[in-house]
Amino acid sequence: MYGKHLVTAPNLASLVFESSYLLKFYTDLCYLEKVDVCINYRDVWNGCRVAELLQQLHNVKFLTLNLELVKMLSSYLEQISLQPSPFSNLKSLKIYPVYVPSDDESHKRVKVSTEVINYLLDGSPTATFTLISYEEIKEKQQKVQAIENAAxxxxxxxxxxxxxxxxxxxxxxxxxxxxEAGTLDQGN
Structure with missing residues (x-):
């Protein structure tokens, strides 16, 4: 049996969630404005569960998702194409890769299906969309490493x-x- 995070926090305003465990809210999150979700564990998470989680986060204004989570959502295209976007208040959506391919695969580009982007943004047409590239993540990792090395x-x-x-x-x-006198003559 896999673990779960069960949350009852009706006044929650900001959430950073990075885990392979399931996340379930038992209250409506009316005040939740900023969310950063990082999930990458296909044995527990799938497109259906990701869509259910996003439905619970419907009030957020600033949403950050990892690319791997969004790819899981891509496996659920038939179902999400029949559903409206869960987000009507979204001001910003950011998607970033957690895992950067090795150097021999560095030519790969970050890709997200148009259907998934439409699903996420259709309810908030004025929201900004940012897709972070592998190169940007690599540069950030290199800067962090340089700072650590300097320290x-x-x-x-x-x-x-x-x-x-x-x-x-x-x-x-x-x-x-x-x-002292005589210490130099001790060898004689």
Whole structure:
């Protein structure tokens, strides 16, 4: 049996959900305005369940979905083509890939079916639509890696500075220590 997230939060205004478990709301989400959903687990999620989740999020204004979730919705085209868009208040829809293909597949473009985009946006014709490319995700990952590397380098430099100061102190202690008479002649 797969796990579930059961949520009762009628005043919820913002939600970031990243999980492979099912998500079910037990209250109407009247105040929910901003949602970011990231799901990629086909054994639990399918197009039907994704459509059910989106129906529950009908009041959102700012929606971010991962590409893999949207592709699951594509497998449910016959059913969603018969349903109206769940979103009548949507101002922004953003779709982004979680997984970036390897370098030999980097020529691939992010693709979303027109039918799915229509399903998501038809109820909100003035909403902006942003489709994040693999290249943008790669660039973001590279920037994050560069920032992490810079932070590590700064920590190492700080440690080296401490070690250098300790070594200088040790050398000064040795230089400042007077040589006792006869210590140089001990070898004779």
């Amino acid at each position: 590590k380098a700064q920590k190492l430099m700080a440690k080296l500075q401490v070690m250098l100061e300790q070594e200088k102190a040790n050398i000064e202690t040795c230089v400042d220590r007077p040589i």
